[in-house]
Amino acid sequence: MITRQRDAAVLVLEDGRVFTGVPYGARGETFGEAVFTTGMTGYQETLTDPSYRRQIVVQTAPQIGNTGWNSEDNESSRIWVAGYAVRDPARVPSNWRSETTLEGELQSQGVVGVAGIDTRALVRHLRERGAMRAGVFSGDALTDTPALVERVLDSPPMEGADLTGEVSTQARYVVPAVGERRFTVAAPDLGIKSNTPRMLAARGIETHVLPAATAPAELLAEILDLGADGVFLPNGPGDPATADAAVEFTRLVLERGIPLFGICFGNQILGRALGRGTYKMRYGHRGINIPVIDHTSRTVAITSQNHGFALEGELGERFDTPFGCAEFSHGCPNDDTVEGVRALYVPAFSVQYHPEAAAGPHDAAGLFDQFAELMAGGR
Incomplete structure (x- = not known):
């Protein structure tokens, strides 16, 4: 007692x-x-x-x-x-x-x-x-x-929790590029962190952060009117299995061939849009010292992570999607969790960790440069 x-x-x-x-x-x-x-x-x-x-x-x-x-x-x-x-x-x-x-x-x-x-x-x-x-x-x-x-x-569990609407901005805002603007990116606010637009801005990318509550078709129309060179899917809370609207929006973006980059929750959204499922991890990955293997280069990065859900699959696995073949590009050697996905026939990739990490580590910051290269290559 x-x-x-x-x-x-x-x-x-x-x-x-x-x-x-x-x-x-x-x-x-x-x-x-x-x-x-x-x-x-x-x-x-x-x-x-x-x-x-x-x-x-x-x-x-x-x-x-x-x-x-x-x-x-x-x-x-x-x-x-x-x-x-x-x-x-x-x-x-x-x-x-x-x-x-x-x-x-x-x-x-x-x-x-x-x-x-x-x-x-x-x-x-x-x-x-x-x-x-x-x-x-x-x-x-x-x-x-x-x-x-x-x-x-009596309190609600995390599994089945739809929390995006609780953290998303209610009004659109813009983070301007530092120096000359090279690209314009649209980011539906699933729970975006402040350092992400700053990392994009440092590369000459202007970021338009949009309310996630907007209907998928309307959100796509807004992005097309904006003339965005790319779409960014950020981190966010809750169970990705509940994010049906974000998944539908992502499929519309893939159909249009607009370059897309996602992190954390955005990685799970892209995976779902490509037809894969998610599951709740036993205790998740949360910290700034988690290793990740890049399947293509066989290099290891020490990363910052914060997620309790993951995509079903394994490192290096290739699978068919409505948009052509895709592969699980990154994985965690600690527990074989999928840490990244890449579409091979449309310009889209994502990672489960945080390349924008503050206060660090910064091993994966180069992914923002890869996103810029993807947009430079056109749709």
Whole structure:
């Protein structure tokens, strides 16, 4: 049984496991899917990544918050995680760019968290049992354990969750190219991160970010009116099996032969548009140290990733599609997960990882150059 204490907080998993610590950030209660990320840096980018919508993020790195929080490194306009769990938060940040503390920002944005828990034991549990629903409770939200477990079990699972509409922009906006404009790209906002248009802009690409709620035919018409040289499918949260509208739009783009590049959620959307299925991974890939093999060059890149779903298939597999042959171009040697797909007869490719990664690594940044080369070659 849990005793009500103002200075106590608990993380409760759906299988009944409880981790007790102290409140971190806002007090109260929150629900989401408990997942862990292995990044030792970049916690601000993680927290503001829309792909973490409705997830309680557990940091495997023991010390978090050392560099504080600033207004420049956000990947979106707000923190998207449902909750936050850390081992040893910094008492005082130490960085010349810091403008406030991490806990202060969590409090100001109402993000409920827990600190001081045994994150090593929690991560091992999630690796063995898989990502699962969880709740973080503190302050007046604390009650007896069975009641909290029941409340966690009443919360919605990630499988079957359609979350794109919750994170997409409601109004179109443009990120101009740096220097001379070489290309114009349209990007339906499935949960795009701020660094992606910046990476495109650095290559002379102007990016038009469009509301994802637009009907597929209308979205295609808007892109044609824009005269876009290419289409970018970004990252995003939720179950790709629910993204039927994005899949239909992608098929319309492939039929038109418009150059297309996708990452993360966009990789799953392209795979579905080519006729392949997706599945929920046991605990996913989340971190900045995940190796990926390029089937064509046989090179390995260390990548940043954040996904709990993947395409069905295996590295190097070729398969027929309504648009000609395609292949799974990249894979993760850790678990043989598909990490990329490429169409061989239409100009489209995608990867499961994040070449725009901030704070890094940057091994895969050259994929944006490949996208530019694809657009330079015409449709």
